Amino acid sequence: MRHLFLGFCLLLLQPAVSQEAEVKQTILDFFKAFHARDTVAMKAVIDKEIVFHTVSEKASGVVMEAQSRENFLKSVASMSKSIAYEERLTGWNIQVDKKLAHVWTPYEFYVNGQLVHTGVDSFQLYWKNGFWKIIYCADTRNRL
Template sequence: MKKISLLILLVIQSSYAQEKEIQNTIERFFNAFHQRDSIALKKVCSENLVLHSISESEKEAKFSVEKAANFYKSIATIPLAIKFEEKILSYKVQIDGAMAHVWTPYEFYVNNKLSHSGVNSFQLYKENDGWKVVYILDTRRR
């Protein structure tokens, strides 16, 4: 009985450690994002990063695609006078081997004023040097 309990405990600890490692990758993504550091962003993202957004209004939902190069450039060129922050409200992490999905509801503030809110859906895969973001789909509503 003790061996089974120990085995269960080890599995739970391993799962928690992996979830924490994935959450840390997302936190590094947002730290780089808030610092306008495209080099640090690239370190946590796949070179084939895919970005999609769904902007929702009362009238319609609009789907958009952004190229990774444009995303990195837009982050690096945000004027320092503009303060922005994406507050992550929670993390829901799902893992299957070298693939992970992270669901993060958020609120986005510009100069301390709520701009919009929504949910980020991150897809990650595990490389030899850690987890990489390969796909981001987010919703945006005012």
Template sequence: MKKLILLIVFSLSLGIQAQDTDSEAVKTTIINFFEAFHKQDTTALKIMAKGNIKLQSITVNKEGKSVLTESEYSQFLKSIASIPKENTFEEKLLDFNIQVDGNMSNAWTPYEFWYNGNFSHCGVNSFQLIKEDEEWKIIYLVDTRRREGCLK
């Protein structure tokens, strides 16, 4: 009986360690995504995604209604590349909440966005990722954008 209990505890600890390792790998993928984003490295950004992923943003219009906008990843890459080099932008990630189930992960990352040294907006990113060949790839990204209720 003692051996069975030890075997169960050992198996559970291995599963937790594997999930911790995957969580760290997902976090690293997202950190690398934003490093490439800030450098306007569209080649690296393309490699981190699985294909032409869909991007969505949720905002609130002047009438207080929720608005969902969609864009293709290829368009996002073109817009990043077209930002003039003299302009600065930074998306500061404030936290990570990562969930992993096998080869699927979700990462929730609250953020602040700064443009040319000025606060622009805040919100949350929700990344969906797939693990292929021991590498995490982004398959979907939705974010919220607002100016009110920010931590800054």
């Protein structure tokens, strides 16, 4: 009876685990495309209405900068191929409620193998036509 109950509980958790795995894979696909500077692949996982925000500390204080989808994709496409960019995700907090998901991922950002800043990414995703799409991305950039 105990094994039957445990099996039933695992069966109930299956959809949530599957959704979390799909959400995580969407974020991983985003970064794979980012590192490859592949804007076509990025377009497959981001919504047309996505908004990007960056919060950082400047000499004048904390500032928030917004970037449109088009400008973000242009900046990714224009990154020099001779410079290696890598954003290493160091943790995952994924929350899913059927058609909406939130992902919180601390990260370290490297340029040519050297750590240049740390921060956190905050993604919002929604379920659209059988796929998770990123609709919002905010990140912090903490100076070392």
